[in-house]
Amino acid sequence: MNLERVKDRVKKGGHFVDDDKIEKRYFLTMDLLIDMLKEVDETYLWDNSGTRHNYLGDIKDGILNLEFLNIPNWVDTYILNKIKS
Numbered sequence: 001m002n003l004e005r006v007k008d009r010v011k012k013g014g015h016f017v018d019d020d021k022i023e024k025r026y027f028l029t030m031d032l033l034i035d036m037l038k039e040v041d042e043t044y045l046w047d048n049s050g051t052r053h054n055y056l057g058d059i060k061d062g063i064l065n066l067e068f069l070n071i072p073n074w075v076d077t078y079i080l081n082k083i084k085s
Helices: 002-011 019-037 073-084
Strands: 042-047 054-060 063-066
Touching: 002 019, 019 073, 042 073, 063 073
Parallel strands: none
Antiparallel strands: 042 054, 054 063
16 A cells, blocks of 8 residues: 555656555564554544545544454554454
């Protein structure tokens, strides 16, 4: 998804970023997500990987409230699995 966004941006005259750098940044950012969620009182979770932005739920005072039934893989991988461990 991020790779395609950069390609579209370049077509429109925006700057280029190497695919390797995009992937590295993505995984680094996602690995840090759970730590950042612990630092805030309230977070709203949105998925913008498709054409529509879907509100997934929120985390308030450490309590996860999911409202979207089709949870994307990134939520399972980078939030739910890390909460369980």
